[in-house]
Amino acid sequence: xxxxxxxxxxxxxxxKTQRESAGLxxxxxxxxxGKVREVIYRLESGEDVTVSSxxxxxxxxxxxxxxxKAGLPTMQEVAARFAEDEE
Numbered sequence: 001x002x003x004x005x006x007x008x009x010x011x012x013x014x015x016k017t018q019r020e021s022a023g024l025x026x027x028x029x030x031x032x033x034g035k036v037r038e039v040i041y042r043l044e045s046g047e048d049v050t051v052s053s054x055x056x057x058x059x060x061x062x063x064x065x066x067x068x069k070a071g072l073p074t075m076q077e078v079a080a081r082f083a084e085d086e087e
Contacts (some may be wrong), residue, residue, distance in 0.1 A: 006064075012046035017060055019044075032060035 007051040019029050019040075026040040033039070043049050043057055058065055073081075 008048070009046040012044050015057065016044045018063060022061055024061070029057065029060050033057045034060075 019026070022029075024032070026037050026044075030037040030040050034052075035053055035056055039049055039053045040057065043054065049057075055065060
């Protein structure tokens with residue numbers, strides 16, 4: 001997950017890509033994380049999940065959450081976000 005994630009919906013495709021790259025089904029990842037499959041569906045669709053569920057799912061893939069200073073979004077990021085909202 002090299003890309004910086006600024007909002008929760010940015011996390012969804014990252015999690016899905018990592019799961020697929022690891023060759024895991026949603027069911028397999030849920031079992032590894034000790035969560036129900038619904039958590040994986042919610043996370044990959046950008047819906048709210050608890051922090052503990054997020055950490056468990058990331059841990060199930062051997063990933064960790066890193067906290068870094070976000071700074072302000074670039075003008076390109078702002079424009080892209082507004083363009084998404086208009087669609």
